[in-house]
Amino acid sequence: MKYNDHSKPSDPILLSGYIDGEVDTAEKEAVESWVRESEPISNELAALKGVSSQIQTAYRLQLTEQDRSRFDRELMRRIEASRQEEGWIYRLFAQPFRSYMRLSWQWQAAMALLLMLLVYLPFMPGSTKNLDTPIFNTDLNGNIKIESEQNVGYDFILLTTEDDKEDEIGAPYQMYHHT
């Protein structure tokens, strides 16, 4: 049976399927046989068909060619108005995004990964100047510092083996020591 393996020819819901032509050949023959043999079922089938007919009558609607043309024209007008509202900026971004969303999830993931790599590439290690803190005995430009007791006015970070010190405003700094 098409809809219910356990349905017997006496299942009344098949009457509905029979009216709509939605039962297979075996079910159709079973229903027809049942209707022939049972007057109540025959009456029920007639009642159900009558209901369908009454619905068709109650909701009869005549659509003329004029109605159809008017409908199509108005629909196109609404669609064009909707497209105009979007604006060129929206279309500039929306169109690529829509194309992207139409891809399968595998392609979406691959493209997202590619985009991430393109953004990250300039910042990968070795690709730019080393911005780490300077080496122990060099200044920020990489020049080796010359130890001196004089104040040479270097404006760089001093390293120390002593405890941290603080300047006049309390900012910590470290003294460079000659070893």
Place this chain on the structure above:
Amino acid sequence: MGEKELIQRVQNGDTEAFCALVESHRDSLIHVAYGFLHDKEEAMDAAQEVLLKAYRKIQSFKFESTFYTWVYRILVNHCKDRLRKKARKPTVSIEDLGQDGKVFDLPDHRSNPGERSAAHERDQLVRNAIDSLPEKHSKILLLRELGGLSYKEIAQVMKCQEGTVMSRLFHARKLLAQKLESIKEDLL
């Protein structure tokens, strides 16, 4: 051209492809909307709004169902929303009122005015009876009787099994028959 190709063309911005896509189902969409809204102009307006929604959302259509079942699903929800809004503010258009103040939806070309009036009342009773059915029954009845959708298509629209569609249709028709029978007895 197949449905899939037409949809892909619409997704690329071809509005004429959209026209071709909707042409074969335009009448039944309007008819189903009429079943919910009971007014021809309103039904045509609702069908246009639904198709406009479908056009705007066509990029997100993933071919998991047919285009038409997708549109019918939008249509059913849209009509129900309209009815809810209307229920809050009931109005009747002046053009819809006949000389006797009753609402006419469609001119009846039967020759006898008495016959026309009786037929109109009978039609109104049927519509009221359908509107009074549980929502799952009335929706399925209108989709089948007015939209002509197959059980498979209705199952996709209503998100249920085909067997459930057949069962609900049977019970909907039976309920309606009982309601109409009791109304007829009351009138006699």
